[in-house]
Amino acid sequence: MSHFFRLNQNENVKIYKRAGTWVMIVVLVLVVALMGAFTKFVLDSGNSADWKAELAAENAQLTESVEAAPMLEAQKKMVKERVALNEYRIENNIAPVERDSLWxxxxxxxxxxGIAALFTIVIAAGMVASEFSWGTVKLLLIRPVSRTKILLAKYASTLLFALLxxxxxxxxxxxxxxxxxGFSGAETPYLSFSNGRVVEQNMVTHIIQLFGFRSIDLVMMVTLAFMISTVFRSSSLAIGISLFLMFTGPQLVQLLSQYDWVKYILFANTDFMQYTTGxxxxxxxxxxxxxxxxxxYFxxxxxxxLYIFNRRDVAA
Structure with missing residues (x-):
């Protein structure tokens, strides 16, 4: 086990000694900051003092749409839940969460x-492929440690970067x-519809849940990039294929959603939000x-x- 942790530490050193890694970290922070400034100073907040009247009008429109046009049962269910949430807000004086608020x-x-996934894919794509392109793979494999542990240490370092x-x-x-x-509206709860009734949830818990659900796609795409890097020894191929699938995969399964077999495709299963919305x-x-x-898939x-890396002839 000590060998594994030492290997993991060495892989982390390789990641963070690169200038590109710190550029990605700085870019992520800048994007978050710019998003905040844009929301604060450019976007129209859309705040309304008469939000109850707006929700009542929305409910009337939604109810009319259900009665006027034929809908699938799933669509009707979504509309009814939306109406119930709006009614709960009106009755309990819980204003909707505005974009120009903390939550x-x-x-x-x-x-x-998605940006974090993109940067981690770049790291994952080079973890194994770079060892072959730089010719350092032989030095890596002469250590008295199994190839499996070496590969697992690289993958663990990649996931730690994703967590960071x-x-x-x-x-x-x-x-x-x-x-x-500021903290204005920090006490506002998140409302969801569960088991036929509206449920109040802590907003921090909801946001952490959102991060967790969105991270599922990140982990799977990073694992795919790591696999392609290991099998084909090409970081550019790993980045290209992974990013292409990350951006087009969800759209592809939406186009094929009328077919039952689409549920066996990876991208049909990475979005857990589809179950929270019903x-x-x-x-x-x-x-x-x-x-x-x-x-x-994992x-x-x-x-x-593991199979390809353990059986590969490094002299090839």
Missing amino acids: GYMVDTTTFT MLTLLFSTSFLFGILFF TPLVEGMTMTFSIVMLII GLFAFLS
């Missing part, structure tokens, strides 16, 4: 997990949120099913990485 801003910054990026994203969004918007991509899909599919990526 509204932090919810918006959860979308920047997510932690940095969460903490900086909180700090800049306080700086730009509208899965394919009717009958459950969170348990998606977890099983993700485990299968196991396949891990197996290919």
Whole structure:
């Protein structure tokens, strides 16, 4: 075990001694800060003193739309839940969360997990491929440590970098949120619809949940990039394929959502928000099913990485 931790430490040193790594960290912080400044000084807040009247008007429009046009059962369910949430806000005097507030801003910054994923993919793509391109792989493998431990140490270092990026994203969004918007509305709860009734949830818990759900796609795409880097020894190929799939995969499964078999595609299972909103991509899909599919894909990526790396002739 001590060998593994020493290997992991060495891999972390390799990551953080690169100037590019610190550039990515600075860019992430700057993006979060610029988002806060843009929301504060440029975007129209959309705040309304008469938000209750607006929600009542929205409910009337939603109810009319259900009665006027045919809808799928899933769509009707979403509309009814929306109406119930609006009614609960009106009855309990809970104003909607505005974008120019601490929580509204932090919810918006959860979308920047895509930037964290992009940067981590770049790191993952070079973890193994760079050893071959630089010719240092032989020096790495002459150590009295198994190839499996070497590869696992590299992957663990990659995940630690991903965790750092997510932690940095969460903490900086909180700090800049306080700086730009203060604590006004910090007591506002998050409302969700569960088991036929409206439920109040702590907003911090909800935001952490959003970060967690959005991180699932990050972990799977980073694992894919790491696998491609290991199998093909090409960082550019790993980055190219991973980024292409990350940006086009969700759109592809949406286009194919009318087919039942699409639920077996990786990208149909990485978005757990579809279960919290009650509208899965394919009717009958459950969170348990998606977890099983993700485990299968993860196991396949891990197996290919370990199998190829352990059997590869480094002299080739």
